[in-house]
Amino acid sequence: DIVMTQSPDSLAVSLGERATVNCKSSQSVLYSSNNKNYLAWYQQKPGQPPKLLIYWASTRASGVPDRFSGSGSGTDFTLTISSLQAEDVAVYYCQQYYSTDDPTFGQGTKLEIK
Protein backbone atom coordinates (compact mmCIF):
# COMPACT_ATOMS: atom_id res chain seq x y z
CA ASP A 1 0.00 0.00 0.00
CA ILE A 2 0.98 3.63 -0.44
CA VAL A 3 1.98 5.21 2.87
CA MET A 4 1.14 8.88 3.35
CA THR A 5 3.23 10.86 5.85
CA GLN A 6 2.28 14.35 6.93
CA SER A 7 4.39 16.99 8.62
CA PRO A 8 4.23 18.49 11.08
CA ASP A 9 1.90 16.53 13.34
CA SER A 10 0.70 19.83 14.77
CA LEU A 11 1.30 23.50 14.25
CA ALA A 12 0.19 26.81 15.72
CA VAL A 13 -0.18 29.85 13.50
CA SER A 14 -1.28 33.40 14.26
CA LEU A 15 -4.52 34.71 12.81
CA GLY A 16 -3.93 36.22 9.39
CA GLU A 17 -0.67 34.37 8.89
CA ARG A 18 0.11 31.58 6.44
CA ALA A 19 -0.24 27.94 7.45
CA THR A 20 1.50 25.16 5.55
CA VAL A 21 0.94 21.42 5.86
CA ASN A 22 3.13 18.92 4.03
CA CYS A 23 2.32 15.45 2.76
CA LYS A 24 4.68 12.86 1.31
CA SER A 25 3.68 9.63 -0.38
CA SER A 26 5.82 6.48 -0.37
CA GLN A 27 5.48 6.27 -4.15
CA SER A 28 4.42 8.65 -6.86
CA VAL A 29 0.69 9.36 -7.16
CA LEU A 30 1.14 11.06 -10.52
CA TYR A 31 -0.62 9.09 -13.25
CA SER A 32 1.43 9.56 -16.40
CA SER A 33 -1.38 8.92 -18.88
CA ASN A 34 -3.35 11.99 -17.79
CA ASN A 35 -0.67 13.93 -15.88
CA LYS A 36 -2.89 14.15 -12.81
CA ASN A 37 -1.86 13.74 -9.19
CA TYR A 38 -4.30 11.51 -7.33
CA LEU A 39 -4.11 13.44 -4.08
CA ALA A 40 -6.87 14.97 -1.95
CA TRP A 41 -6.97 17.12 1.19
CA TYR A 42 -9.64 17.13 3.90
CA GLN A 43 -10.49 19.32 6.85
CA GLN A 44 -12.01 17.79 9.98
CA LYS A 45 -13.38 19.94 12.78
CA PRO A 46 -14.15 18.42 16.20
CA GLY A 47 -17.26 16.26 16.20
CA GLN A 48 -17.70 16.58 12.43
CA PRO A 49 -16.95 14.31 9.47
CA PRO A 50 -14.06 15.22 7.20
CA LYS A 51 -14.80 17.77 4.49
CA LEU A 52 -13.20 17.57 1.06
CA LEU A 53 -11.09 20.67 0.41
CA ILE A 54 -8.86 19.80 -2.55
CA TYR A 55 -8.67 17.03 -5.14
CA TRP A 56 -6.31 16.42 -8.06
CA ALA A 57 -3.75 17.96 -5.66
CA SER A 58 -4.77 21.52 -6.49
CA THR A 59 -8.46 21.71 -7.46
CA ARG A 60 -10.63 23.29 -4.78
CA ALA A 61 -13.88 21.54 -4.02
CA SER A 62 -17.11 23.45 -4.42
CA GLY A 63 -17.58 26.21 -1.87
CA VAL A 64 -14.03 26.04 -0.46
CA PRO A 65 -12.58 29.53 0.16
CA ASP A 66 -9.72 30.56 -2.09
CA ARG A 67 -7.39 31.03 0.87
CA PHE A 68 -6.98 27.24 0.69
CA SER A 69 -4.63 26.02 -2.01
CA GLY A 70 -2.88 22.79 -2.85
CA SER A 71 0.37 22.25 -4.69
CA GLY A 72 2.98 19.63 -5.44
CA SER A 73 3.47 16.67 -7.71
CA GLY A 74 4.71 13.10 -7.65
CA THR A 75 5.42 12.34 -4.00
CA ASP A 76 5.50 15.76 -2.30
CA PHE A 77 2.47 17.93 -1.68
CA THR A 78 1.51 21.01 0.30
CA LEU A 79 -1.72 22.47 1.61
CA THR A 80 -1.48 26.20 2.21
CA ILE A 81 -3.90 28.47 4.03
CA SER A 82 -2.88 31.93 2.94
CA SER A 83 -4.40 33.89 5.81
CA LEU A 84 -5.51 31.83 8.78
CA GLN A 85 -9.01 32.42 10.08
CA ALA A 86 -10.37 31.26 13.43
CA GLU A 87 -12.73 28.83 11.69
CA ASP A 88 -9.76 27.04 10.10
CA VAL A 89 -8.81 25.38 13.37
CA ALA A 90 -9.09 21.69 12.52
CA VAL A 91 -7.20 18.54 11.70
CA TYR A 92 -6.10 18.29 8.08
CA TYR A 93 -5.60 15.01 6.23
CA CYS A 94 -4.09 14.18 2.88
CA GLN A 95 -5.23 11.09 0.98
CA GLN A 96 -4.01 9.29 -2.11
CA TYR A 97 -6.46 7.71 -4.52
CA TYR A 98 -3.87 6.57 -7.05
CA SER A 99 -4.54 3.09 -5.71
CA THR A 100 -8.27 3.07 -6.37
CA ASP A 101 -8.67 -0.25 -4.58
CA ASP A 102 -6.64 0.82 -1.55
CA PRO A 103 -6.93 4.56 -0.85
CA THR A 104 -4.89 5.67 2.17
CA PHE A 105 -4.77 8.72 4.41
CA GLY A 106 -2.00 10.58 6.16
CA GLN A 107 -1.98 10.59 9.95
CA GLY A 108 -3.36 14.12 10.16
CA THR A 109 -2.01 17.54 11.11
CA LYS A 110 -3.65 19.49 13.92
CA LEU A 111 -3.81 23.23 13.24
CA GLU A 112 -4.29 25.64 16.13
CA ILE A 113 -4.21 29.38 16.69
CA LYS A 114 -1.03 30.80 18.21
Add this chain to the structure above:
Amino acid sequence: QVQLQESGPGLVKTSQTLSLTCTVSGGSISSGNYYWSWIRQPPGKGLEWIGYIDYSESSYYNPSLKSRVTISIDTSKNQFFLRLSSVTAADTAVYYCARSPWELAYFDNWGHGTLVTVSS
Protein backbone atom coordinates in the same frame (compact mmCIF):
# COMPACT_ATOMS: atom_id res chain seq x y z
CA GLN B 1 -28.51 17.65 -2.39
CA VAL B 2 -27.41 14.13 -1.54
CA GLN B 3 -27.21 13.24 2.13
CA LEU B 4 -25.86 10.10 3.78
CA GLN B 5 -26.90 8.81 7.20
CA GLU B 6 -25.40 5.93 9.14
CA SER B 7 -27.46 3.79 11.50
CA GLY B 8 -26.94 0.71 13.62
CA PRO B 9 -26.08 -0.53 17.10
CA GLY B 10 -23.72 1.62 19.13
CA LEU B 11 -22.45 -1.33 21.14
CA VAL B 12 -21.28 -4.69 19.84
CA LYS B 13 -19.90 -7.56 21.87
CA THR B 14 -16.40 -8.87 21.29
CA SER B 15 -16.22 -11.63 18.64
CA GLN B 16 -19.64 -10.74 17.22
CA THR B 17 -20.52 -9.05 13.93
CA LEU B 18 -20.85 -5.30 13.53
CA SER B 19 -23.65 -4.32 11.15
CA LEU B 20 -24.33 -0.81 9.90
CA THR B 21 -26.63 0.77 7.32
CA CYS B 22 -26.07 3.89 5.26
CA THR B 23 -29.22 5.50 3.88
CA VAL B 24 -28.78 7.83 0.94
CA SER B 25 -31.33 10.58 0.36
CA GLY B 26 -31.66 13.28 -2.27
CA GLY B 27 -30.32 11.11 -5.08
CA SER B 28 -30.38 7.57 -6.41
CA ILE B 29 -27.72 5.15 -5.25
CA SER B 30 -28.14 3.29 -8.55
CA SER B 31 -27.32 6.26 -10.76
CA GLY B 32 -24.03 4.58 -11.65
CA ASN B 33 -21.95 7.67 -11.13
CA TYR B 34 -20.49 6.88 -7.72
CA TYR B 35 -18.76 4.46 -5.43
CA TRP B 36 -20.22 4.05 -1.94
CA SER B 37 -17.69 3.64 0.86
CA TRP B 38 -17.24 2.89 4.52
CA ILE B 39 -14.46 4.64 6.42
CA ARG B 40 -13.67 4.47 10.12
CA GLN B 41 -11.85 6.56 12.70
CA PRO B 42 -10.85 5.19 16.12
CA PRO B 43 -11.28 7.74 18.89
CA GLY B 44 -8.57 10.38 18.68
CA LYS B 45 -6.93 8.70 15.68
CA GLY B 46 -6.81 8.95 11.91
CA LEU B 47 -8.97 7.72 9.05
CA GLU B 48 -9.02 4.19 7.61
CA TRP B 49 -10.84 3.23 4.44
CA ILE B 50 -12.75 -0.03 4.88
CA GLY B 51 -14.13 -0.63 1.41
CA TYR B 52 -16.62 0.42 -1.23
CA ILE B 53 -19.30 -0.90 -3.52
CA ASP B 54 -20.88 0.33 -6.74
CA TYR B 55 -24.42 0.07 -8.11
CA SER B 56 -23.58 -3.21 -9.87
CA GLU B 57 -22.54 -4.73 -6.53
CA SER B 58 -18.86 -4.80 -7.39
CA SER B 59 -16.96 -4.33 -4.13
CA TYR B 60 -13.40 -3.58 -3.07
CA TYR B 61 -11.97 -3.95 0.43
CA ASN B 62 -9.01 -2.77 2.44
CA PRO B 63 -6.55 -5.68 2.27
CA SER B 64 -6.01 -5.52 6.02
CA LEU B 65 -9.73 -6.03 6.71
CA LYS B 66 -10.75 -8.06 3.68
CA SER B 67 -11.18 -11.37 5.51
CA ARG B 68 -13.73 -9.86 7.91
CA VAL B 69 -15.63 -7.31 5.78
CA THR B 70 -18.69 -7.53 3.58
CA ILE B 71 -20.28 -4.50 1.93
CA SER B 72 -23.61 -4.92 0.19
CA ILE B 73 -26.16 -2.67 -1.47
CA ASP B 74 -29.94 -2.51 -1.82
CA THR B 75 -30.77 -0.11 -4.63
CA SER B 76 -34.51 -0.48 -4.04
CA LYS B 77 -34.09 1.01 -0.57
CA ASN B 78 -31.29 3.41 -1.53
CA GLN B 79 -29.11 1.85 1.15
CA PHE B 80 -25.77 0.14 1.46
CA PHE B 81 -24.46 -1.92 4.33
CA LEU B 82 -21.35 -2.88 6.28
CA ARG B 83 -20.75 -6.15 8.07
CA LEU B 84 -17.53 -6.62 10.04
CA SER B 85 -17.11 -9.99 11.69
CA SER B 86 -15.13 -11.19 14.70
CA VAL B 87 -14.80 -7.72 16.17
CA THR B 88 -12.39 -6.77 18.94
CA ALA B 89 -11.81 -3.60 20.93
CA ALA B 90 -9.54 -2.42 18.09
CA ASP B 91 -12.65 -2.07 15.93
CA THR B 92 -14.10 0.59 18.23
CA ALA B 93 -14.43 3.66 16.05
CA VAL B 94 -16.66 6.24 14.46
CA TYR B 95 -17.87 4.65 11.23
CA TYR B 96 -18.61 6.93 8.30
CA CYS B 97 -20.30 6.22 5.03
CA ALA B 98 -19.13 8.33 2.12
CA ARG B 99 -19.45 8.82 -1.62
CA SER B 100 -16.77 8.88 -4.30
CA PRO B 101 -17.01 9.90 -7.94
CA TRP B 102 -17.04 6.95 -10.33
CA GLU B 103 -13.67 5.23 -10.71
CA LEU B 104 -12.06 7.66 -8.31
CA ALA B 105 -11.55 7.18 -4.61
CA TYR B 106 -11.65 10.57 -3.03
CA PHE B 107 -14.64 11.26 -0.85
CA ASP B 108 -16.82 14.24 -1.71
CA ASN B 109 -19.81 13.59 0.54
CA TRP B 110 -19.82 12.08 4.03
CA GLY B 111 -22.36 11.01 6.59
CA HIS B 112 -22.12 12.40 10.10
CA GLY B 113 -20.71 9.15 11.43
CA THR B 114 -21.80 6.73 14.12
CA LEU B 115 -19.74 5.57 17.08
CA VAL B 116 -19.53 1.83 17.53
CA THR B 117 -18.00 0.52 20.73
CA VAL B 118 -16.83 -3.07 20.98
CA SER B 119 -16.88 -4.44 24.49
CA SER B 120 -17.28 -7.74 26.22
